[in-house]
Amino acid sequence: MARITLRQLLDHAAEEGYGLPAYNINNMEQGLAIMEAAEAVNSPVIIQASRGARNYANDIVLAKLIDALAELYPHIPVCMHQDHGNGPATCATAIQYGFTSVMMDGSLEEDAKTPASYEYNVEVTRRVVQMAHSCGVSVEGELGVLGSLETGMGEAEDGHGFEGKLDHSALLTDPDQAVDFVKQTGVDALAIAMGTSHGAYKFSRQPDGEVLAMNVIEDIHHRLPDTHLVMHGSSSVPQDLQDIINQYGGQMPQTWGVPVEEIQRGIKHGVRKINIDTDNRMAMTGAIRKILMEKPGEFDPRAYLKPAKEAMRKLCQERFVQFGCEGQASKIRPLSTAQMAVRYASGELNPHFGSATAKAA
Numbered sequence: 174m175a176r177i178t179l180r181q182l183l184d185h186a187a188e189e190g191y192g193l194p195a196y197n198i199n200n201m202e203q204g205l206a207i208m209e210a211a212e213a214v215n216s217p218v219i220i221q222a223s224r225g226a227r228n229y230a231n232d233i234v235l236a237k238l239i240d241a242l243a244e245l246y247p248h249i250p251v252c253m254h255q256d257h258g259n260g261p262a263t264c265a266t267a268i269q270y271g272f273t274s275v276m277m278d279g280s281l282e283e284d285a286k287t288p289a290s291y292e293y294n295v296e297v298t299r300r301v302v303q304m305a306h307s308c309g310v311s312v313e314g315e316l317g318v319l320g321s322l323e324t325g326m327g328e329a330e331d332g333h334g335f336e337g338k339l340d341h342s343a344l345l346t347d348p349d350q351a352v353d354f355v356k357q358t359g360v361d362a363l364a365i366a367m368g369t370s371h372g373a374y375k376f377s378r379q380p381d382g383e384v385l386a387m388n389v390i391e392d393i394h395h396r397l398p399d400t401h402l403v404m405h406g407s408s409s410v411p412q413d414l415q416d417i418i419n420q421y422g423g424q425m426p427q428t429w430g431v432p433v434e435e436i437q438r439g440i441k442h443g444v445r446k447i448n449i450d451t452d453n454r455m456a457m458t459g460a461i462r463k464i465l466m467e468k469p470g471e472f473d474p475r476a477y478l479k480p481a482k483e484a485m486r487k488l489c490q491e492r493f494v495q496f497g498c499e500g501q502a503s504k505i506r507p508l509s510t511a512q513m514a515v516r517y518a519s520g521e522l523n524p525h526f527g528s529a530t531a532k533a534a
């Protein structure tokens with residue numbers, strides 16, 4: 174079975190110059206959709222589960238589901254990642270259930286609401302890195318708080334995100350601090366804040382550099398050329414999916430997401446992991462609404478879950494191709510977490526700091 178760590182996968186993506194979508198999972202249909210899409214284009218996979226997903230599906234069900242998916246598609250490397258871990262315990266239990274990667278999101282305190290101090294973030298992330306790396310498991314950290322540069326607001330809608338209003342300095346990752354953070358924590362990947370937020374309501378107009386600060390990515394990449402960058406809140410919220418939902422009885426106000434071209438620009442500047450959940454939620458919901466409106470007598474869940482899965486497969490496959498993942502799966506020979514633990518212990522995976530960093534520091 175081809176489990177892979179995030180680190181090995183993102184190192185490969187950096188070598189080959191592509192980015193990987195990380196899709197959230199809560200149930201079987203989503204898991205099958207992701208794997209069918211990956212199989213169709215020979216792409217490696219990052220599947221991630223939030224704390225909400227682990228509660229919803231139950232850890233045991235989720236762990237066995239991932240085993241089943243990996244067994245069904247033995248030649249597709251699958252990274253199983255904890256999305257937005259809120260503390261060491263969440264990350265440790267994810268590892269117990271076979272996750273090969275964890276996110277320690279220390280940008281917020283353990284309540285997943287209160288913006289944390291820099292010192293807290295460094296300390297808690299460093300602890301998780303020590304624990305996870307000794308198991309051969311990768312760690313993503315986050316510096317800067319996700320939220321809208323238009324309104325200063327976070328996203329309370331999915332239970333993870335600050336409440337209230339923050340100013341720009343908290344909502345944009347400071348490139349100098351990013352260098353220090355990677356040095357002090359040893360994270361494998363760094364999620365940064367530059368104007369994206371979770372959910373469908375990211376921008377009230379087509380975003381430009383004022384509200385989607387891609388220049389921050391370029392600055393950070395310049396200083397940390399070897400660090401894998403992660404874009405959260407990176408659904409594109411496609412117009413056709415908004416239209417389908419609204420055409421079949423939904424009520425989603427007009428909204429804009431992160432344009433795929435901006436993500437492609439990010440991939441040229443060190444972005445290796447792109448988190449996408451909302452687009453898949455919308456694809457499934459649009460398909461389900463359509464069936465239920467068109468066939469009001471239908472009561473077999475398979476009648477709407479099958480088209481929902483198909484709509485998600487189509488979206489996942491599109492993003493794999495757009496981010497350059499096509500054909501990459503068969504180039505990778507996954508190392509076990511035991512092998513990765515040896516590599517971490519040897520120091521060969523410690524962050525490197527190039528000459529650009531030395532100059533900046």
Ligand SMILES: O=C(CO)COP(=O)(O)O
Pocket residue numbers: 197256257370371372373404405406407408409448449450451452
């Ligand atoms: O960042 C995400 C999960 O961590 C998902 O972002 P979206 O809500 O834009 O899909």
Ligand SMILES: O=C[C@H](O)COP(=O)(O)O
Pocket residue numbers: 197223224225226256257331332333371372450451
């Ligand atoms: O982090 C945001 C993802 O979209 C997961 O959302 P969730 O916490 O509702 O599962």
Ligand SMILES: [Zn+2]
Pocket residue numbers: 257278280281315318319
């Ligand atoms: Zn966060």
Ligand SMILES: [Zn+2]
Pocket residue numbers: 257371405406448
């Ligand atoms: Zn996120």
